[in-house]
Amino acid sequence: MDEQKSYYVIDPEGKLTCHKCGVPLVKANAVFGYLDNAFPVELPVCPKCGFVYVPEDLALGKVLSVEKVLEDK
């Protein structure tokens, strides 16, 4: 868990910084791929290394719903 958290830093105002590159994440278009499907979505991305920050509510919300549809769960 500690290692995962080290990919980014959240300051007291909630702004995200890439831990590795030390630069602020910026909103950019990212594309999720899963089971031959691509999902364009706007998320905080590190402009230097391309790290994409996925909020927990997105992962447990819409992403999970999409997985369920694709896997017919």
Added chain:
Amino acid sequence: MSWRVFAETESVCPVCLRVIAAEKAVGEDGYVYMRKRCPEHGEFSALLWEGDFVDYLLWNTAPGGGNEPAVTSAAEKGCPYDCGLCERHESAGCCVLLELTERCSLGCPVCFASAGEARRPDPTLGEIAALYDMLMARGGPFNIQLSGGEPTMRDDLPEIVRLGRERGFGFFQLNTNGLRLADEPGCAETLRAAGVSCAFLQFDGLRDSTYMALRGRALLETKLRAIDRCAAAGLPVVLVPTLAPGVNADEIGEILRFALAHAPAVRGVHFQPISYFGRCALPAPERRLTIPRVLREIEAQTGGLMRREHFAGGGAESSYCSFHASYRRESDGTLRALPRRTGGCCCKSSEARDFVAGRWGACGDGEPEDGFDAFLREANERVFTVSGMVFQDADNLDLERLRRCYINEADPERGPVPFCAYNLTARDGRALYRG
């Protein structure tokens, strides 16, 4: 006829409704029957499964257990006399019917609720709010079916939906004959805006003779107009044919093709093989429509587009109460069967509830879409569901199945009552629950 008995259960006498022992047996024709004997009224038998005995056994994929209602009442007289739900009931609710009126704009020869001439005034908004509160206290929220009578006879449906949404109910299917949706411009828009999730549209076929037999009126043009109006309003439609042998069992393929041609406005077809309870002017035939027969008809009448092996039985209720298959309409126009939902998933009523809401309900709340939203909406619109529910009547009632029923009627005094108990009638029309 010689019989091979393979299981025992309990049922009721179709004449006096007393509980009697029943056995399940394979007849000489290889099909599965229920046989029972009332000490006063003699012997009865009913066809349960017009198919192979091994298939009958294999159909049972519901694991059972772990799906008990959150709140129950004490059993005194026992099943089916104490429904509401009693401590012996085995399945939590999935969908609950709210009977909003006894009035109806049709007087069908066939009606489980015997609706038409109202014997009682419509429940008030306060009484409906109390029903919602009762359901929340009994393990809600459930999917709500706005039913009747004909629910669109009421002008305050938007308020009724609002009362439910305020209390945490999220899915409302309108069990309707479609007359008002067809005849009143703006009706579908109003109901969609009020939060109705889908129109559960009585749609028995594509021949007026079918509507004459089942509804007493030629209604095809009206039904088509109702679908068009719902489509324009973004109110999803599920077509609900009552299937009667000798009337419209030969229209199954036509109905499915019609529904597919009208997807995604039409989300699916939900067949209801006729049961002989409530008001039923049709005589019970020698062979009632059972699950394997309906599936054979689906396969034959769609030319193999939809096949028997695409279908599975229920998971959160008795497998023998329902069947379903889901398809994805591919962009090249072909139809792909989605994996069957058997064993290990959708075995709880809450999962079945969400599944139904996802497959039949409207989606999107007007907010901007990202890739996931667009996918989910499109995926939802591309999925086409074929399902059915086989209700029980006094001839084929199996109390083991009844104890696993997850379709309930909201009764102000008793609480949630299993549908097939609530609508049970003796051969002389006497009802166990309906006053």
